[in-house]
Amino acid sequence: MSFIARINQDITIAMKNKEAEKLSTLRMVKTALMNFEIDKKGKANDAEATINDAEAMKVLQSLVKQRRDSIEQYNQGGRAELAEKEAAEIKFIEVYLPAAADETTIAKFVDEAIAETGAGSMKELGNVMKAVMAKLAGQTADGKVINQLVRSKLGG
Numbered sequence: 482m483s484f485i486a487r488i489n490q491d492i493t494i495a496m497k498n499k500e501a502e503k504l505s506t507l508r509m510v511k512t513a514l515m516n517f518e519i520d521k522k523g524k525a526n527d528a529e530a531t532i533n534d535a536e537a538m539k540v541l542q543s544l545v546k547q548r549r550d551s552i553e554q555y556n557q558g559g560r561a562e563l564a565e566k567e568a569a570e571i572k573f574i575e576v577y578l579p580a581a582a583d584e585t586t587i588a589k590f591v592d593e594a595i596a597e598t599g600a601g602s603m604k605e606l607g608n609v610m611k612a613v614m615a616k617l618a619g620q621t622a623d624g625k626v627i628n629q630l631v632r633s634k635l636g637g
Contacts, residue, residue, distance in 0.1 A: 487577070513540055551624050594613045602636070606628075
């Protein structure tokens with residue numbers, strides 16, 4: 482079952498169960514996926530281009546990242562109710578993402594990436610980040626956590 486078909490099925494269930502917050506979030510997710518697919522078709526000049534699961538995962542990860550950034554902004558602005566709404570949306574979206582990598586797994590990949598790239602200073606932060614992100618492909622991980630771990634290991 483494709484991502485969009487699964488989302489449509491879950492939208493129907495949310496409507497029947499009268500889950501307004503979940504329904505709203507799922508509709509937003511569906512819209513984001515459809516917009517990505519439309520952009521993809523336009524760029525490829527191919528009316529048959531469809532979104533694959535890997536691309537759908539990236540779209541969902543970007544939606545989660547946007548919400549995390551919003552939560553941070555709302556908390557700084559003293560808008561706890563809006564931050565809670567965004568956190569609830571994250572929970573609904575994360576159902577469709579693979580389990581997030583824990584800090585020990587990320588730390589292991591950071592150590593491997595530093596060894597592979599031979600990085601010894603903060604100047605090589607970008608190279609290490611790129612290597613870690615490649616190792617974490619297909620997994621959900623917070624870029625800020627990765628960046629903090631890389632900085633601490635490189636002495637920043």
